[in-house]
Amino acid sequence: MPMPPMVLSTGEPAGIGPDLALMLAQSDKQWPVVVLADRAMMAQRAAQLGLSVRFQDPQTAPPQLGQGEMALHHVPLTAPCVAGTLDTDNARYVLSLLETAVAGCESGLYSAMVTGPVHKGVINDAGIPFSGHTEWLADRTHTPRVVMMLAGEAMRVALATTHLPLKDVAQAITPASLTETLTILHHDLQVKFGLPSPRILVAGLNPHAGEGGHMGREELEVIIPVLQALREQGMQLIGPLPADTLFNRPVLAQGDAVLAMYHDQGLPVLKYATFGEGINITLGLPIIRTSVDHGTALDLAGTGRADAGSLKAAITWAWTLAKQHRQASTSPQ
Numbered sequence: 314m315p316m317p318p319m320v321l322s323t324g325e326p327a328g329i330g331p332d333l334a335l336m337l338a339q340s341d342k343q344w345p346v347v348v349l350a351d352r353a354m355m356a357q358r359a360a361q362l363g364l365s366v367r368f369q370d371p372q373t374a375p376p377q378l379g380q381g382e383m384a385l386h387h388v389p390l391t392a393p394c395v396a397g398t399l400d401t402d403n404a405r406y407v408l409s410l411l412e413t414a415v416a417g418c419e420s421g422l423y424s425a426m427v428t429g430p431v432h433k434g435v436i437n438d439a440g441i442p443f444s445g446h447t448e449w450l451a452d453r454t455h456t457p458r459v460v461m462m463l464a465g466e467a468m469r470v471a472l473a474t475t476h477l478p479l480k481d482v483a484q485a486i487t488p489a490s491l492t493e494t495l496t497i498l499h500h501d502l503q504v505k506f507g508l509p510s511p512r513i514l515v516a517g518l519n520p521h522a523g524e525g526g527h528m529g530r531e532e533l534e535v536i537i538p539v540l541q542a543l544r545e546q547g548m549q550l551i552g553p554l555p556a557d558t559l560f561n562r563p564v565l566a567q568g569d570a571v572l573a574m575y576h577d578q579g580l581p582v583l584k585y586a587t588f589g590e591g592i593n594i595t596l597g598l599p600i601i602r603t604s605v606d607h608g609t610a611l612d613l614a615g616t617g618r619a620d621a622g623s624l625k626a627a628i629t630w631a632w633t634l635a636k637q638h639r640q641a642s643t644s645p646q
């Protein structure tokens with residue numbers, strides 16, 4: 314049986330997601346991907362970008378598409394879309410792309426999902442609470458805990474908390490949540506990244522990792538006891554390390570991944586080092602999901618100036634993971 318294709322949700326229609334999908338369709342080496350988007354919007358965006366794309370019905374498309382071809386599953390927009398201009402009416406469209414992608418992965422129609430960027434604000438403005446793909450996917454697949462990890466050539470950074478207001482971060486880092494996060498991270502570094510004995514650099518929460526309790530007590534009361542308990546189970550955990558000195562080359566070289574305590578502790582450094590070629594992967598999900606390392610870039614939509622490097626990396630990684638998963642599930646025990 315051939316591998317099912319991957320699925321790409323193009324995300325916010327006013328953003329660069331549709332542009333990037335159209336740009337990748339120009340490549341002479343095409344991945345097996347079914348693109349989810351409104352066909353007329355894609356045709357209009359292609360014309361705006363000066364790109365020629367022939368849309369194929371995924372049911373009848375050949376497995377290997379040629380340059381300038383795209384397997385497109387039509388999902389209708391709710392309202393007409395202008396590149397760069399958000400419209401709350403299209404929030405349901407964005408979520409229906411995600412729902413179609415997940416349902417297809419669950420049914421075996423697709424082997425992995427790759428997500429283009431969504432605009433979290435406009436979905437909330439439409440009256441739909443939405444923190445991010447990561448939380449939405451956890452909820453949709455009934456997975457109590459997942460882990461967001463961004464990865465590039467220079468480093469991998471996972472997060473102990475994701476899209477939370479800063480004031481809520483400390484109380485969200487509990488012995489149970491940190492233990493679960495580290496367990497998922499450790500497991501997926503082994504299984505998905507082929508690291509039999511991963512070394513994880515764990516950041517502290519407070520300046521100077523609390524400076525022995527003088528600048529915050531979460532390290533003493535939560536982080537250190539959790540690391541100790543998990544080390545006793547055999548995990549290689551280094552820390553808690555002061556976040557301001559963790560991100561230098563000699564320290565990074567001692568680990569395979571960093572666990573940052575919150576979004577803006579880890580991601581600015583990672584994006585500075587790898588923006589444009591990094592990927593975002595949700596660990597701990599029952600399906601494979603990778604994504605771009607950037608947002609909707611409304612300023613670039615329809616201009617042709619967006620860089621498709623991260624989407625290409627996300628698709629490449631999703632395919633690698635899908636092949637790995639298939640091999641593991643078909644090889645004899």
Ligand SMILES: NC(=O)C1=CN([C@@H]2O[C@H](COP(=O)(O)OP(=O)(O)OC[C@H]3O[C@@H](n4cnc5c(N)ncnc54)[C@H](O)[C@@H]3O)[C@@H](O)[C@H]2O)C=CC1
Nearest residue numbers: 429430431432433434604605607608609610612613619620
């Ligand atoms: N995976 C996702 O769905 C993500 C969604 N977002 C959402 O995107 C929206 C906008 O967020 P921002 O903070 O403005 O981040 P952004 O990544 O959209 O833009 C930041 C800067 O990077 C540039 N940029 C982004 N992607 C680029 C690309 N592919 N090529 C060249 N330049 C690029 C933009 O032009 C802008 O100057 C927010 O609603 C945010 O929540 C942000 C990150 C990830």
Ligand SMILES: NCC(=O)COP(=O)(O)O
Nearest residue numbers: 445446447448580593604
């Ligand atoms: N900064 C990364 C980010 O916001 C991605 O979030 P998600 O939509 O993949 O959960």
